[in-house]
Amino acid sequence: xxxxxxxxxxxxxxxxxxxxxxxxxxxxxxxxxxxxxxxxxxxxxxxxxxxxxxxxxxxxxxxxxxxxxxxxxxxxxxxxxxxxxxxxxxxxxxxxxxxxxxxxxxxxxxxxxxxxxxxxxxxxxxxxxxxxxxxxxxxxxxxxxxxxxxxxxxxxxxxxxxxxxxxxxxxxxxxxxxxxxxxxxxxxxxxxxxxxxxxxxxxxxxxxxxxxxxxxxxxxxxxxxxxxxxxxxxxxxxxxxxxxxxxxxxxxxxxxxxxxxxxxxxxxxxxxxxxxxxxxxxxxxxxxxxxxxxxxxxxxxxxxxxxxxxxxxxxxxxxxxxxxxxxxxxxxxxxxxxxxxxxxxxxxxxxxxxxxxxxxxxxxxxxxxxxxxxxxxxxxxxxxxxxxxxxxxxxxxxxxxxxxxxxxxxxxxxxxxxxxxxxxxxxxxxxxxxxxxxxxxxxxxxxxxxxxxxxxxxxxx
Numbered sequence: 001x002x003x004x005x006x007x008x009x010x011x012x013x014x015x016x017x018x019x020x021x022x023x024x025x026x027x028x029x030x031x032x033x034x035x036x037x038x039x040x041x042x043x044x045x046x047x048x049x050x051x052x053x054x055x056x057x058x059x060x061x062x063x064x065x066x067x068x069x070x071x072x073x074x075x076x077x078x079x080x081x082x083x084x085x086x087x088x089x090x091x092x093x094x095x096x097x098x099x100x101x102x103x104x105x106x107x108x109x110x111x112x113x114x115x116x117x118x119x120x121x122x123x124x125x126x127x128x129x130x131x132x133x134x135x136x137x138x139x140x141x142x143x144x145x146x147x148x149x150x151x152x153x154x155x156x157x158x159x160x161x162x163x164x165x166x167x168x169x170x171x172x173x174x175x176x177x178x179x180x181x182x183x184x185x186x187x188x189x190x191x192x193x194x195x196x197x198x199x200x201x202x203x204x205x206x207x208x209x210x211x212x213x214x215x216x217x218x219x220x221x222x223x224x225x226x227x228x229x230x231x232x233x234x235x236x237x238x239x240x241x242x243x244x245x246x247x248x249x250x251x252x253x254x255x256x257x258x259x260x261x262x263x264x265x266x267x268x269x270x271x272x273x274x275x276x277x278x279x280x281x282x283x284x285x286x287x288x289x290x291x292x293x294x295x296x297x298x299x300x301x302x303x304x305x306x307x308x309x310x311x312x313x314x315x316x317x318x319x320x321x322x323x324x325x326x327x328x329x330x331x332x333x334x335x336x337x338x339x340x341x342x343x344x345x346x347x348x349x350x351x352x353x354x355x356x357x358x359x360x361x362x363x364x365x366x367x368x369x370x371x372x373x374x375x376x377x378x379x380x381x382x383x384x385x386x387x388x389x390x391x392x393x394x395x396x397x398x399x400x401x402x403x404x405x406x407x408x409x410x411x412x413x414x415x416x417x418x419x420x421x422x423x424x425x426x427x428x429x430x431x432x433x434x435x436x437x438x439x440x441x442x443x444x445x446x447x448x449x450x451x452x453x454x455x456x457x458x459x460x461x
Contacts, residue, residue, distance in 0.1 A: 009068055010092035014100060016085045018109045029116040030078045041119050044225055048115065048242060049074045051228045052107040053087075053094040055235050063410065065091075065229060076112055085112065107233055110148065110240040115225075117147050118244050137368045141243070141251050142357060148241045150220060151356045156258040156345045158218065159337055160190045162272045163197020163263030165231050166449045171264050174297040174330065175200030178261065181334035183208025183217075187341070190257055192249075193221020193240060194231030195449075197263040202236040220256075224249045230408035245370045246401060250275045255358045258341045259291035261333065262323075264300045266446035267407065270437070271400035273307070275367060277315060278393025280322045284362035289347050290322075291340025298328035306440060310433050314396060315389045366394045373402030373412055375419050378457075383426025383434075399424055403438070406456025407447060416456045428461040435459040 033045050050072055054065045066072075073088040085108070094104045122129070122140055129143075130136035145151050159182055163175060179189060179201030189205050191198035202219045209217040221237035224246055233240055243249040253260070254276060262273060280290060294304050304325050311319050326333050345355070353360045371377065381395045402422055405412025416422070424434070438459065447453045 011069065011072070011089040012087070012092050012095050012098070014087045014090060014095070016087065016100060016105060016108070018083055018085065018105075018112070029120050030076050030083070033076045033112065033116055033119065041115050045076070045111065045115050046072070046074055048111045048225055048228050049087075049108055050091075051232045052104060052111055052240075053091045055094070055104055055107065055232050061230065061408075063229075065232075076116075083112075085109075103235060103238070107237065107240045111242060114144065114148065114242040117144060118242075121147075122244060134363065134365045134368055137248070137365075138251065138255070138363065141248050141255060144243060144248070145241065145252060145256065145357070148239070150218070150239050150241065150256075153354070153356055156341050156348065156355050157187050158190055158220070158256060158258050159187050159201075159341075160253050160257035160260045161197065161201040161263065162192070162253075162260060162265065162269055163200075164265030164269055164446050165194045165196040165198065166266065166446050167196045167264055168445075170297050170299055172196060172200050174295075174300075175263050176204035177330040178263075178295065178333050179204025180208045181330045182337065183214070184212060185334055185338045186212065186214060187334070187338065188218040188220070190218070190220040190222065190253065192227075192231065192268075193223045193233045193237050195234055197265060197269075198231070199234035199236060200263075201261075202234065206236060222249055222252050222256075226405070226409040226411065229410070246271075246404075247368050247370050251363060251368060254279065254290075254361060254363070256356070257358075258344045259337050260293075261337060262292070262294045264296045264303050264446070266441045267400045267403045267438070270307070271397050271404060273311070274393045274397040274400065277311065277319050277322060278390045278397060279361065279363055279367060281315065281318060281389045281393065282362060282364065288360060289340065289343045290361075291337055291344070292323040293333055293336060294323055294325045295330075295333045296327060301327045303440075303444070306437060310437050313433050314430060315393055318389065364390070364394075366391070367397075371398045371401055373398070373405045373415075373422065375415065375422055378402045378422040378424060381424065381426070383424070383430055385427050385430070399434075403457050412456070421455060422457045423460050424457055425460045431459050431461040 033041055050065050050069060069089060069091055071089040075086040077084045077086060094100055121143060129140050131140060175197045183205035189202050191201060218239055219236050220239045221233050222241050222243060224243045243252055260276065262269060279285060296303060324336065348355055351360055381399055383395055406416045406422060441447055442453055
């Protein structure tokens with residue numbers, strides 16, 4: 001391993017030999033990771049690997065890392081005795097005294113593992129999975145998680161924490177306090193793997209787990225290729241999984257998690273809330289225990305009041321019965337969540353469902369099919385009263401997903417640059433409430449970590 005010539009920032013050339021799940025890759029897997037000309041994934045691998053190697057970055061611009069390290073490259077090579085990963089002009093911040101940081105290396109191996117699996121197992125026409133059916137998509141999600149070796153038959157204890165990557169200092173410290181209280185109760189943490197509310201709970205839990213001598217702690221980060229470059233994995237994540245798209249990422253959260261805590265956030269957090277509530281409001285899931293808590297410091301009370309008003313207006317009063325708002329009390333949040341997870345355990349035993357994957361949850365195909373946020377698709381969303389709550393939730397989720405794409409995903413940002421902002425249409429009162437919510441996100445700086453925010457959307461009543 002030798003220092004290479006400096007491009008823009010200090011860089012390193014390195015050869016890395018993965019251990020464990022990456023000891024063996026097929027020739028087909030290696031070829032697809034190397035060569036885009038045969039339907040390969042090299043450019044995607046390069047982008048995701050660079051995001052991992054710049055773990056801890058404060059930027060949420062997916063193009064920033066590539067501009068700082070324009071000559072970075074990664075090659076996956078098959079050798080007689082296993083696999084070798086070659087890094088060319090890699091960020092020096094990922095190395096200490098010439099050796100790659102162990103945690104960063106593990107995340108890098110996870111990138112190669114998941115992209116290799118997707119390239120082969122989920123390609124069109126492969127195997128028995130039919131990705132046009134709900135059952136086939138759920139089976140694909142299960143397969144990806146099992147291949148990542150994070151499905152373990154242990155007692156339910158996994159809390160999914162959602163919230164924004166761009167939050168203020170008080171909100172961040174509060175997420176750490178909640179994570180600490182969860183850790184004291186033996187609960188593990190799963191987040192979207194990025195900074196802000198995705199990092200805080202993990203950081204708080206590490207201290208509590210150490211105090212309780214909890215030695216097999218899980219800090220699971222679930223992301224997808226379109227967003228990893230804007231939200232690089234935080235350094236506490238010890239199990240990284242890259243799902244192929246946002247819909248499979250969301251399904252992975254609700255299939256794996258035994259309860260969910262929502263901290264203050266922006267459009268991505270609103271998308272996650274609508275996804276889960278849309279599923280829980282279906283008749284098939286009415287009796288399914290799924291603890292859901294909205295929480296933040298006392299200063300964030302107005303934020304949750306506005307979220308609550310929006311949900312009541314759009315999805316109706318029934319939606320409010322599926323969540324609890326607790327403000328300014330980390331211990332109460334953890335106690336409520338622990339009690340809810342005990343009910344989940346009892347239900348899974350009674351229904352003979354697994355502890356590690358929520359098969360009982362019915363997720364309709366409309367929540368699973370990938371949504372491509374083109375200008376035409378965004379304008380065609382049916383955001384009107386009179387629809388069933390779960391159907392309206394599905395389209396509202398897509399609206400927020402499109403704004404996320406316009407904010408931080410490269411494809412979405414390119415569409416906005418070429419064709420202007422997305423136009424979102426709907427009933428007047430619904431659009432007024434949506435516009436007020438989005439304006440609040442902008443004013444509270446929840447759309448972007450740094451710099452002025454230019455809206456990628458236009459709300460039309």
